Amino acid sequence: MEEFEINLEELRQGIPGFTEAAGSFLAEAASYCLYKSGHESGVFLVSNDEEKKIRINWDRELSKDIESTWKDEQELVEFAAAGIALPLALLLTSYTDIQRAKKGSRADFWLGRKDENGFPILEALLEVSGIMKENDGNTIKTRVTQKKRQIKKTPYGNLPAYVIVIEFSQPKANFQSI
């Protein structure tokens, strides 16, 4: 099994296409969501093909106000999934840059690279989704299928696209290219 590592402290320093502030926000959501699911720093996420293990590390202690900050579980899971999926996309694809898509557009993020002047070149879609705890009515597999179908239906259907779904209780990561 291939092993990867995501250090959420690095996310706090910003990743390509994301400021330190945005990275910190996502890192906090990701570490709290894993903690809330009973995990500690160093926990492994297993990929859908069970060929990859991704260790998630964080150093910072969670603030005492974190519970009141992240009262809305749906919001927490959404941002926490992005906090893990974005570094994961950079690890598992050849793309080196991520840009946020405008809300209301048909994608969550754009993957790509930067030109020699630092200007982004968008090349592929990235859809991210999170599940706090998988159950019969809400499985990773169903979520991936929904997301894939969603992309296929749109005019973006012919672009390279990726779907990443993170499940926090086990925890698992499903990475699919379309």
Added chain:
Amino acid sequence: MSNEFVTMHQIAMEFVDEARLATQKGETKVARLFFQKAFALEKVVATATPQEDQYRLTRSVFLRSAATLAIDSRFYQEAIDLTNLALKTNPHPALRFEIEELAEIATTKQANQQKIKNIKGKLVAVDLPSLQIKVQVIDSQIFIPIRVSEQLLVEIVQQYWNKVIIVQGVTHSDGFTELKEIKHAA
């Protein structure tokens, strides 16, 4: 230097978040101000995107994004201009339909927003640099500036100067009235 554009896009997206939050709270005026800030930044990024083929998707995405924000800001003419620019500059096929849809939405919204105004008065002044004529409303001290095209300006002045006229104009969202029709009052 181009990293400034990345920062601008990131900040624009943060303003969009703020706008959504304000909308959720029912603060529509505040939301529109945030959309306008986001639009101002995203337009700079969109229009700065290089023309080469490798940026085709990027350019279409940013132009579409800026046009959407222009609609959110109620800057419909800006949205029309940006969608026109996107459609003229070889849009990516994945986004062509969405851009055409946006152009239609902006045009419809602009048409609904414009108000037709009929004014009876005298043509008493001309502001050449601003391409405006000024009509004094009959029996009043009210002067209404009306924007006219450069081609028509001289002809209008020659034909209607100091005469009682009836002007039909369209008032745009920026407050300016644009000439649609001018004739002598009966």
